[in-house]
Amino acid sequence: MPTQQDELLERLTGSEYKYGFVADIDEELAPIGLNEDIIRFIWERKGEPEWMLEWRLRAFRHWRTMEEPRWAKVVYPPIDYQAIRYYAAPKKRHVQSLEEVDPEIRRIFDKLGIPLEEQKLLAGVAVDAVLDSASVATTFKEKLAQLGIIFCSMSEAIQKYPELVQRYLGSVVPYTDNFFAALNSAVFSDGSFVYVPPGVRCPMELSTYFRINAARTGQFERTLIIADEGSYVSYLEGCTAPMRDENQLHAAVVELIALDGAEIRYSTVQNWYPGDREGRGGIYNFVTKRGICLGKEAKISWTQVETGSAITWKYPSVILKGDGSIGEFYSVALTNHHQQADTGTKMIHIGRHTRSRIVSKGIAAGRSNNTYRGLVRILRGADYARNYTQCDSLLIGNACGAHTFPYIEVLNPTAVTEHEATTSKIGDDMLFYCRQRGIAEEDAIALIVNGYCREVLNHLPMEFAVEAQKLLAISLEGSVG
Amino acid sequence: MEPLLSIRNLRVAVDGREILKGIDLEVCRGEVHAIMGPNGSGKSTLAAVLAGREGYEVLEGEVLYNGQNLFEMEPEERARAGLFLAFQYPVEIAGVTMATFLRTALNEIRKARGEEALDPLAFLTLARERMEWLGIDPSFLHRAVNEGFSGGEKKRSEIFQLLLLEPQLAILDETDSGLDIDALKIVASGVNRMRAPERAFIVITHYQRLLNYIVPDIVHVLFDGRIVRSGGRELALQLEEHGYDWLRTDGETVVLPTLE
Numbered sequence: 098m099p100t101q102q103d104e105l106l107e108r109l110t111g112s113e114y115k116y117g118f119v120a121d122i123d124e125e126l127a128p129i130g131l132n133e134d135i136i137r138f139i140w141e142r143k144g145e146p147e148w149m150l151e152w153r154l155r156a157f158r159h160w161r162t163m164e165e166p167r168w169a170k171v172v173y174p175p176i177d178y179q180a181i182r183y184y185a186a187p188k189k190r191h192v193q194s195l196e197e198v199d200p201e202i203r204r205i206f207d208k209l210g211i212p213l214e215e216q217k218l219l220a221g222v223a224v225d226a227v228l229d230s231a232s233v234a235t236t237f238k239e240k241l242a243q244l245g246i247i248f249c250s251m252s253e254a255i256q257k258y259p260e261l262v263q264r265y266l267g268s269v270v271p272y273t274d275n276f277f278a279a280l281n282s283a284v285f286s287d288g289s290f291v292y293v294p295p296g297v298r299c300p301m302e303l304s305t306y307f308r309i310n311a312a313r314t315g316q317f318e319r320t321l322i323i324a325d326e327g328s329y330v331s332y333l334e335g336c337t338a339p340m341r342d343e344n345q346l347h348a349a350v351v352e353l354i355a356l357d358g359a360e361i362r363y364s365t366v367q368n369w370y371p372g373d374r375e376g377r378g379g380i381y382n383f384v385t386k387r388g389i390c391l392g393k394e395a396k397i398s399w400t401q402v403e404t405g406s407a408i409t410w411k412y413p414s415v416i417l418k419g420d421g422s423i424g425e426f427y428s429v430a431l432t433n434h435h436q437q438a439d440t441g442t443k444m445i446h447i448g449r450h451t452r453s454r455i456v457s458k459g460i461a462a463g464r465s466n467n468t469y470r471g472l473v474r475i476l477r478g479a480d481y482a483r484n485y486t487q488c489d490s491l492l493i494g495n496a497c498g499a500h501t502f503p504y505i506e507v508l509n510p511t512a513v514t515e516h517e518a519t520t521s522k523i524g525d526d527m528l529f530y531c532r533q534r535g536i537a538e539e540d541a542i543a544l545i546v547n548g549y550c551r552e553v554l555n556h557l558p559m560e561f562a563v564e565a566q567k568l569l570a571i572s573l574e575g576s577v578g
Numbered sequence: 579m580e581p582l583l584s585i586r587n588l589r590v591a592v593d594g595r596e597i598l599k600g601i602d603l604e605v606c607r608g609e610v611h612a613i614m615g616p617n618g619s620g621k622s623t624l625a626a627v628l629a630g631r632e633g634y635e636v637l638e639g640e641v642l643y644n645g646q647n648l649f650e651m652e653p654e655e656r657a658r659a660g661l662f663l664a665f666q667y668p669v670e671i672a673g674v675t676m677a678t679f680l681r682t683a684l685n686e687i688r689k690a691r692g693e694e695a696l697d698p699l700a701f702l703t704l705a706r707e708r709m710e711w712l713g714i715d716p717s718f719l720h721r722a723v724n725e726g727f728s729g730g731e732k733k734r735s736e737i738f739q740l741l742l743l744e745p746q747l748a749i750l751d752e753t754d755s756g757l758d759i760d761a762l763k764i765v766a767s768g769v770n771r772m773r774a775p776e777r778a779f780i781v782i783t784h785y786q787r788l789l790n791y792i793v794p795d796i797v798h799v800l801f802d803g804r805i806v807r808s809g810g811r812e813l814a815l816q817l818e819e820h821g822y823d824w825l826r827t828d829g830e831t832v833v834l835p836t837l838e
Contacts, residue, residue, distance in 0.1 A: 521672065524669075525632055526669045527669050527671060529629075529630075529631050529632070529653060530665065530668065530669045530671075531671075531679075531683075532630075532652070532653040532654040532657065533629050533630075533653055533654075533656075533657050533662075533663050533665075534657055534679070534680075534683035534686075534739070534743070535654050535657040535658045535683050535684075535686035535687045535690070535743075536654060536682055536683055536686055537652075537654050537686075538654075540682070540686075544674055544678070544679070544682060545671055545673075545674060547673075547674075548671065548672065548673030548674030548675075548678070548722070549672060549673045550673070551673050552673070
């Protein structure tokens, strides 16, 4: 006898992905496959200096010696790296001003709710829009430039600010770090670059919106954010992709550098296409994100809301090098259907009096698998380091799985670490209680899930917290939208 | 007068085992009915079936609520139509504050009644007033639903919800269990305050004690899935005196001593 829970899950798994459209735009494409010629092709198209070619080729040669990591709790068929296209960029993208952006590209972003006209944007949010392999528009650049803040595409930064790029690119995530970081270093095509000068508090949220459009194409973006002494910046990224039966690869690298007393807040609302209800299609999201508190009393805070992708493999981390520096990780990862997420963080305590805080909320529904994997490493010199970890899992239905792999390595006797973990289930009892008070089942689930995630959502910038709340509800609902 | 609730020959099974074996009961507005019975007699099953909990199979019979077939209504529809169950074991919902939970609930019910939704401020004003009636601290609203509540706090919270949602038919499922005498008095005072000509109560209890404070109009004795006797308040007192052994079955038939 099907229970109401089954029916509900049926409806949940029937939910539609709202961003699954494909736009017909004229793109320049690299031939499918990967070899040194393809890397030269990308390098040439981007008109990069000689040192970038060497950098890319070094990474590529190293990558060929590496094996794809298989330690994560995710299952997928082998990826044929020669069957992927590594570069696709809109032809009409070189524009002098926002008014010149190709109307078709403008329409894509309008449809996604990201208007590329400054007056239509949320006041206080500057946007860099990345379509497939290229940045197509960046808003509010002039206004930010008045404060000395650089906010531009990675391609532009390589041309205009080569000293900053050469100094910091690969300094937090070297190409030798892991298989996907090496691949990214070889073929990355665009992304965002931010530099905030000493003592400047960035007055608006900076955000990048990543959109995959072209078929059989991987997206490999690279983001580099440098907060100079005593500065502050809050950055947000969002992502969507069309619905396709094939799996598409997304392998990004994000590097954050916070100098003395600087603070970087990095928020992600990840909504790549998760695949259909049978698990066909969806994005493989293999991402390396890491920040370093290079200076004293620096602070890096990651907040992520992960609802999309067929596979998520992602561990935004902080290296706490400067004395008294702070690292934070706040995460909500929601999986439904056949989605698999293996996500968490690493907090590496090097400096004295460094502090880190990890709050992870995993939500699994349908037949999905949701894994938290975290490392807290306190090195010998990290006197009086502190870590607090809270790691909660919420299960909806009987066919999903939640897993937790916390690693704690403490080499300093003065350090204090705390770890708390809970697993709970939205049971029939909880739903019945809500319904007996007049709250319909779907509203009850949204209420419970939002309550469960509140602590993390509170760390998102206000406008996005509201969006994220809606996204969570949509990812769980079937009848709405 | 048409009864608010009318149960006719209700037979209900759980996991294939018949628990309610033919219940007949009529409850009119303004009345307080007490249902007493030993453990396993089917009291909580009756409450659960009326509220619409899953896992109960109705074998026979019908239940009319305000003239409507109750079994055609979803649990939330019953709640919006004014049927309230004070749970014996209220569940905890982490992260959701009582304020959010109850404002959502109240506004759903108000919507069904064709009333305007209450904004947070109006809700707080109303909630604080009702909390005062029960001597509940205002900080209560900011706690997560039932999380970390003591047994007494949970029961008081259920009655507070009753006061706030103003149902037409309130079913109290062993609200007295685990309460000390002071808490019992507070809970009873809340219920008594809500007694009104347009509202009915079904008070389910194992013990007579609660009925000293919530004085029922009619007492029913539920035994082995059947109402074996109905009477006035004195029936409860007799049960108290003789215990439920007084009702033990003798073969197929229930032996009931005649009441003088």
